[in-house]
Amino acid sequence: MSCFLHEKQYILLFSLFSVPLQVLIVGYVGDSVVLPCSSELNTAEGITVNWRHNDSLKVYDIIKGKISVEEQDSANENRTESFPQAYKTGNFSLKLNKLHFHDTGNYICHITNELLIYSMELLVKG
Template sequence: MCGVMTSADIRNTPFKGKYKRSEEILLLVLLASITVSCQQVIRAQVGDSVLLPCDYRTDPLPETTTVFWRDNNNSVVLNIIKKKPDNNLQDEKYKGRVFSFQNVYNEGNFSILMKDVRLTDSSLYECLILEVNHLQILQLTVSERRAGAADTSPHGAAGGAVVTSTSLLVSLLLLSLTSVH
């Protein structure tokens, strides 16, 4: 889904089933100003760690920036309130497995790292940056790890990234180096 939201799109998001037809139309009008980025498909295998990207680099964001990460059941994956991660309402299935990178919030990067993915994590995920009405939609598809087979599949090739401990350390090192300059 890119660009324009329709009432069918609303029914296929965490808004599904929550509104009457007249409310859907009103919500559609309100959502008309939301920027929707193209849906990315991210593939992973059970036990992997994946990076779910959410970037907004068009305009500077205020310190009051609020970001909501939700899955297709409208479960709270992570809330970021006033540029601080808030796990108070986080769904139990994500506790201790979903992390964000607070040091890059000021750059408009609200990506999350989901560790130890499970088959039940296969879902649509939405990242809504409230202050700028930016909605990013991702599809995470998790498959069983094949026993005894060499892992040669490019899990992140369709727009996401599989994160190994080495690649995470290198990424964090590069982020810290770019933050210094």
């Protein structure tokens, strides 16, 4: 009986944590890709979204509904854009232009107001 209870406790504990699905996006050198990110909140006011590459490189920020590239990693300068007209519908996707091989890696979109993190892998091919 104690083994059965232990097994049930493990299953319960495991079900409390969810692992986000990893999305694979394939792009080609010189082309553009759109990295998806969306929110259930249908407003841009007060929303903060942080886009990061390989956990630390700052790709793009949307702070209180306004674009902020002040601290953007220099490798992404003039190559990123979002869709401000779509913020009000909860779309915070990011377009990455003029792809380079060094763009390959993990990207996260962190919507701080909802404590949501979307994770995706970008593979850039020649």
